[in-house]
Amino acid sequence: MTGYPANPILVLVDVSLSGELRSGAAELIGAATSVGTAVALALAPSGNSERLGTELAALGASQVLIAETEELSSSVVVPTVDALSAAAAIVKPEAVLASNSIRGRDATARFAARSGSALAVDAVGITRDEEGVIAHHSVYGGAYLVDSAASTGPLVITLRQGSSDLRAEALQPNIQLLQVDPSGTPDATITSYRETVAASSRPELRGADIVVSGGRGLGSGENFTLVEGLADALGGAIGASRAAVDAGYVPPAMQVGQTGVTVAPQLYIALGISGAIQHRAGMQTSKTIIAINKDPDAPIFEIADFGVVGDIFTVVPQLVAAIESRRG
């Protein structure tokens, strides 16, 4: 029986149905390592354990628990909750950390309810004091910073994707297969499935350093090439307003704001976006904000570091050309 390290933080990483690590693992393990020792937990079909264990150790997991399961393609969440329960029983973690992804949240929320633990969702960072792990939250569109902790027991935390830059040093693989007893809790059955992470040369919206977003002012999905052109010239990711999503210009995954993705990049450029309060809630903590809008009274100008009252269809092509010529 392996002993468990001091201050263990149990980290649930997102893995694809075929056993590939999703993008958030390095961030989760980095954050966990800053407050304790990261013990990673992954569910995957058998045959992936060696590779996953090695990859997770390289990201800084001091121990890797793999729950081998063939159920991921049919069951939505219960196998993950059962694995979390089994892992927590042996690791006795100080905190449980997962990504604030739809699946990460679904599994940890159920785990918190099952184990009677305190839950802190959508943290933007974690630290610790003498009494334990603290989750930091950015609420009401970043207008407030709130810290939370568990009154007793482990704190179950979901970390906003792309919110932490901390990365851990690689460690030697220490892999253990986790025995999981099925709880028998009823689960949803998957009837059809499709991967949607397209191999893209552009950075992911969450955690990107530069984000260029387009709104209803683009006028059509085709015109989003304007947004793409500027994003590519700057090496940035693409976002959108809800009006652009509702109009079908771009898929919902690109929505920035209250009910979409929250971003806090070095640079945010808003093209043809009015800057409704719900949009601002998702981007107003960006370091530098640039806005181009033909309406001088658009509220986006109230928070823009550099605002241009003008037509995106003339200003953006000129801007892209000027960037290209400066980059040489």
Next chain:
Amino acid sequence: MKIIVLMKEVPDTYGERTLDLETGLLNRSASEPVLDEITERALEVALSHRDGNANTEVVLLTVGPDGTLPATLRKGLAMGADRAVHVHDPALLGADLTLTAQVIAAASKHIGFDLVIAGNASTDGGGGALPAMLAELLGVAGLASLGTVVLDELTASGSCNTEYDSFEATIDLPGVISVTEALPDARFPNFKGIMAAKKKPFETLDLAQLGITLGEETARSIVIAAAQRPARNAGIRIEDAGDAGDQIAEFLAQNQLIKGRSA
């Protein structure tokens, strides 16, 4: 079929939302209370099912302080729900997700249900966790963040777009689902609905009536600090006089935001 719709009162996102820095709690008086838009869409799912299935009962359930909530919740009755249940108790002030989920689970059992429909996440800092916690506490299947929903007497199905994948799934009832803003906008209450709402059953419950006693030793998520970030100010604003693109490029260059070609 009996459907419970979880409705939540939140400060209007169009208004200024403020936190009490002493308690870390929402300042309820500072902003206009409204039904969270996403919970109205959840109600729309239930009502449109009832439109085609007359033997459907739609019950609204909410947990939150007394005050404006009963009036706010009446809008859901005016839209067409059959009755409403409001749980409030002084002991629930500052309730965290875990406690709120326990209370909603107890109230759901009290009401009885085939299906519970919630929003995927609440706009007032809620974390999109409650429906999953509820499903676990009730020991039933759950399906979160659905962008489409199909209901029949025995099952609930729908599609979910996650950050990485997209799937369709189905649960056997009883169960809990949550829906996203991809679902249609809710119907407006009409005059007849508003008048009828005044006479619809409206039950109020406290923790004792639900058989809940709060243990000191229960694990809770507690706020230990709250601070306000300084508001953001407007910077430079120019009118395009034909060279705005060049000016932005100059601004970007000065701020080291143009990267060289990295091949």
